[in-house]
Amino acid sequence: MVVMTAIDFHAESNRGTYARRAADIGWADAMTAIVDPAGKRVADIGCGGGIYSQAWQTLGAADVVGVDFSARMVADARERSVGISGLAFRQGDAAATGLAPASRDIVFERALIHHLPGCEPAFAEAHRVLVPGGRLIVQDRTPADVELPGAPEHLRGWFFERFPRLLSIETGRRPSSETVEKALLMAGFHAIESRTLWEVRRTYTTVEELERDLSARTGRSILHALDDAELHDLIAYIRARIGAPPIVEKDRWTIWSATA
Ligand SMILES: C[S@@+](CC[C@H](N)C(=O)[O-])C[C@H]1O[C@@H](n2cnc3c(N)ncnc32)[C@H](O)[C@@H]1O
DSSP: OOOOSSOOTTOGGGTTTTTSOOOOHHHHHHHHHHOOOTTOEEEEETOTTSHHHHHHHHTTOSEEEEEESOHHHHHHHHHHTTTOTTEEEEEOBTTBOOOOTTOEEEEEEESOGGGSSOSHHHHHHHHHHEEEEEEEEEEEOOHHHHTSOOBTTBHHHHHHHHOHHHHHHHHHHSOOHHHHHHHHHHTTOEEEEEEEEEEEEEEESSHHHHHHHHHTTTTOGGGGGSOHHHHHHHHHHHHTTOOSSSEEEEEEEEEEEEEO
């Protein structure tokens, strides 16, 4: 039995874990309601396997650079984007990206900040690399987002219903909206706005496809806090509640935008 406590983003075993989906059209609509990406220079910090770096390129950005502290993730992102122009990846920390000052029009940070000890250093770095007037977009789940109940389209709620200790881990690592907004102000941002988004994570055409995704803990760092027997139990719990395929899985996110 393998007992895991936290995801190791650098481990070879996590190859592909943040590279195997595509961004949903609803996400793209949410981004273009905030900024016009056409011709812009974008940095995707904590880019993982580059799903969203590629999405920004598809939305018309002129130049997208994905930054991640994990060599494994950067390699995944490069593999995924072979042959796509205007898209590059580099290894770097969210608080020290190595990007030139005032070199980006948009900085995007999705599902990054809950992995950091605090948001301020990453936000200060985003402010440094943005041109004056450039936009930072942060997407993450707050405690209020993660506490929403389980439902056939919101499978994550069932994770916490079945294993309440996961909810303590999750709410403990997720900053509140107030914390994020304060850190943005401290880093020098203004015109701070927030909104919520139910983003389609993935559509499964069979229950087996969903079970394979859950078994591999793909892109779900919280499941690394369950051992294999518990994960098996959770999958049975979800199977007993899920409707007929297709299964459209959604998560609720909070999206903050701020101007440098
Ligand atoms: C949950 S994944 C999200 C990946 C991607 N943004 C997405 O939404 O698909 C978090 C990513 O942040 C990266 N990360 C965590 N801490 C970091 C840090 N201090 N600096 C840079 N990247 C970091 C991890 O390696 C991982 O790829």
